[in-house]
Amino acid sequence: MREQSAVRDERCEDPTKLANGDILQAVIAPLARLWRRSTTSAAVDLKPESAERHYRDGVLKVRGGDVDGALAEFDKALDRAPGFADAVLARAELLDGQGRCEAARGEYERARQLWSEMPAGAPDRRYLFRRRGHFAFEIEAYELVRANVRNKILPQLAHGNALLVRGRAAEALDSYERALRIRPNLPELLALKGEALSALGRYEEAIQAFDSVLAACPADVETLNGRGIACMALGKLAEANDDWRRQLDLLPQAQSSARACVAMRQGNNEAAFHSFGLSLAKEPANAYWLLYRLTAGRLTGAPRDPIAAPVGAQWPAPLLALHAGQATEEDVLARSDTPCQRTETLFQLGVVALAGNPAAARRHWEEVVERGAPALIEYAAARNQLARLGS
């Protein structure tokens, strides 16, 4: 079975955070404050981004043959961010190579577990946004490749993709532009440039890039999705919905989860309800498909299925609890730890409120539009719902 997918937006990720690093942050914050009193540099070191620096130093030491030095760097990275799967794996490989196979074995598994617990992106989006990972290894690896394999597209493009998913859109844009200097106007590169521009909030420029791609490849569903997001961010609802409608027409029936997500963006709740049902049949453990099916069902007024009690505390279980009437607005907001989760929560609060209190629904959705990232499904869905409410 596939691992449970969540739906994540790359702009919602705090780039200074690593997955599962939140608990660590909470633990180390007081320590950091204590340290700051005595040793400023050490305190600065106790930030998750320093984990990436140690990781990078570790990678350089591996390349230089300094295994012990590399292990020490990876240990430091993991001290600062225990959920840093790239460092866990790098350490595992070094231990394995030293013959410490038993110690390594658990670390390999841990790295895989950490990756699998990371949220995946919405399946209607461009391929690079659907993946799980920190991509610290890829950023370093492709940095090396592009320094040695000059004037080629792939190293720049792959480097850019890793950066973009990590939320480093400006650097990603630079990589894509370097690639475009090698092959100007290549649609695949222009499309990625458009995504980077969109991530930077430069929506008009993003739309221009996407327009060029679609002029050459009118059936490029991923670019239709990207242009729709940029249009929606600019409040061009009709244009956005047109792109997504076209995307929905082009997506094969077998890609039910992608179809469901794009239907939900455009507020086509009947289609979303149907397709999320198919997705749920394929991936019954995917809590998002259950949540979104409930959402689409409520918005279409479909008879409500009994809601299975959410298992565990992992996101988006609190939102399912909200639908089941087992959690209050305050409970759910309190458990929304990231901007992304808060946007999802506000959207669902609007969905639950709609029937009894449309004004409250409007208020929640307006907040989604005001604060949420345009790439999120909830952002587009909220805008479309607000349009229906006449705002």
Added chain:
Amino acid sequence: MFSVILYGRNDSHGYNLHKRAAISFNALAEVMSDPDDEILFVDYNTPDDHPTFPEAIHDTLTDKAKKVMRILRVRPDQHAHLRPKTHLVALEAQSRNVALRRSNPRNRWILYTNTDMLLVPRNAEESLSSILGGLADGFYQVPRFEIPEMLWEAAFDRRDPAGNLAKLREWAVRFHLNQVVHNYMPMKYDALGDFQAALREDMFAIHGFNEDMILGWHCDSNLAARLALYRGRVDTLIDKVFGYHCDHTRVAAANNKGRATRMNDQDRFIWNVASPYVPAQAETWGWPDVEIEELRLDRDTAYQRFTAGLDKAIKPATAPFTGTSLEWQLFEDLTYDLPHTLPFVCDQMVTFPRSTAVMMVAARADFVTGFAAAWKGMGFTGPILIPEECEGLPGDLAGVERAPFAGQLPKADMFIFEFGLATQTATEPVRAGRAMAPLDKKRLRVVEKLFKRAATAEAETRPPARRVQRRFIGVNVIYNKFWTTFTDYVGANINPFCSQVLAGLPREDESLKGKVLRFRGRHAL
């Protein structure tokens, strides 16, 4: 849980191919434990008259390997449209995609490797099925370790995969075999194509291997580049599996000419890859509309079909042996022993597609009757086309179609010309100095005339969809007066007299003699 995809053909690609491949097939089957697991071997462009590669070495395979193996046979005619574009006789991207399209949809994983690899779970208690079953979605590779030729050739027992895997575990330590060769991303390792595990769903999403890659090499790197983009990461399974390669460079394989080796363009297919997808082949990759024959080694084998066919046509011999002679004074004697000859005729047919339509031009009625019974018994579904010009032959046999020769020519996939005596009886002695009766001469004149016309007009009468030459089988054409006739027009090998049968493709002789022969053949002069 997983489908292993391999490809090759019945030739001699590299040193001691048969042993390497048997070791590998058996070892791959050995680490399978899920009932849905399968080895898909695409037998690409093996000549039609040869069995597929796994069939050729089936006796060296374990029962388990035979059980899990599905052979997908891509015929030379199906490759013919690509032949002018490549120097290679087996194409990796096409082969792997044909298999992917037809892989078991219940399997989550596709494993790409080659027929000289042994995959050794580091934990001897684990199978590859259980390893893959526990993995998160992703794209996984392992480094390839080399086994010196001496070790695998001298010490491995083909039919003892468990013993071979155990030996590898020991040799790895004793002979320091395990050296990881790192490579730039996205390749990650050297020789990456010997273990690439991808989700079946992902392979469909990215449209399989890039079928523009027809010059050999780098198909694996292209796949890694595209899957690395698609998945974002290239994960390792080094903690779970070691992959060992039976080194075979004593003799260079056909695709290895040292520095002069022709290859797919690295820049185009690796360093300038810009997308995971190959949209130009989105609807066509893996030839979804092409009918690909599937063969099994554990059921309905060629041997079973061959014997079933002959059992329908001939009775067991009643004497310990029979006799014939090739002494020169018997050159004009065209008698032959039908029950002895029929197995050699069927041997020429059994590897062809079951839908083959065969044209039969013969003099002996009992040959036609016997062959028709064997043909049906071997499971052929195509018709036996007998020209109306051939008199005295049975026309009411199941599967036989009678029509004028010219009309049947474009329908035939293969030809049999039988040069026997219409008057020969089943009980008379063979090659005892028998002279031809007038009826024999009359019938043989027709057979000879039609043979020459068919051979010389083969190219222009070929069925429209067919791209390769049709095969001609001559019965009773060795060391008699029709030997030169047959071999003037057909490029046949020298065969033992005892088989009575020659076969080959029409000669394309541009010499003056060849032109004269063609002219005479066309006009039946």
